[in-house]
Amino acid sequence: MCAAARDRKPGFDSEFTGEILKIKLRGEIDHHSAVAVRTAIDDMIKQKRPIKLVIDMSAIELMDSSGLGLIMGRYALMKELGGQTVVLDPSPRVEKIMSLAGLERIVRVEYTKQTVENKESRGHAERIASATMSTNTAQSNHKKKGSIK
Amino acid sequence: MKRSRFGGKVINKMQLKLPALSANEGMARAAVAAFCAQLDPMAVEIADVKCAVSEAVTNCIVHGYRDKEGIIYITVSLLEGRIAKIEIKDRGCGIEDVSEARQPLFTTDAAGERSGMGFTVMESFTDCLKVTSRVGKGTSIVMYKVFGGRSDT
Known part of the structure; x- marks a missing residue:
């Protein structure tokens, strides 16, 4: 697989320290990749029971509204478990998409x-x-x- | 008679048929972006197009064919004036009320994973969006993108 294709492969890295679960999304977040990663993230949330979920978006190359669904679904799960969700370092494009849905009024954004x-x-x-x-x-x-x- | 802003001569055209599989969403974005490269777009303009195409193609897969078999028909026409006309069609179930479907956050997805923002994002990242649909026949999305800046070097 060439370097460009490898870079575009969707997925995420995770880190769990001090009851904070940090998910760093990579590559292109679309309907296809969102379906692939959401179950894995949910399994981690249910297993680790973090008090805070940080979704790091700094390494995302492209996101469509499926990314919104991904964030909203994880926010709903965390809320159900009494936890907080934060979106970290969204790009200007991701910020724009979030603002179209008013998501920044619901999910905290940090930089x-x-x-x-x-x-x-x-x-x-x-x-x-x-x-x-x-x-x-x-x-x-x-x-x-x-x-x- | 007032000439439509998007009524320019077609200088190039491509057609693509893809199975309505989510694995093909990236291919659809890449193919349309590659073809539009002839119009010397800026990186941000091509990113807009890729995002809009991604939404339209996802709609075909998730809503048009409801994750069943089907074909997505993509036609890109490059018009005089550095305009891309992107048509994305399916022969799926169609939309009963297009105006309702185009409202932000409206979705027929019961699972809670779809944001209902597809059309809003398409409108936001393109210069004109037309949606026509017939229940039981399918849906056609036509988007226009005017490339106004110089491409990045």
């Missing part, structure tokens, strides 16, 4: 320090790009006006 720094530097770069475009447009318009006799 690691590195993600916060990346978001800030991305926002800074976007502001510079926007300011540069505005300057270039203004200069271009000024030149056009200057050339009219």
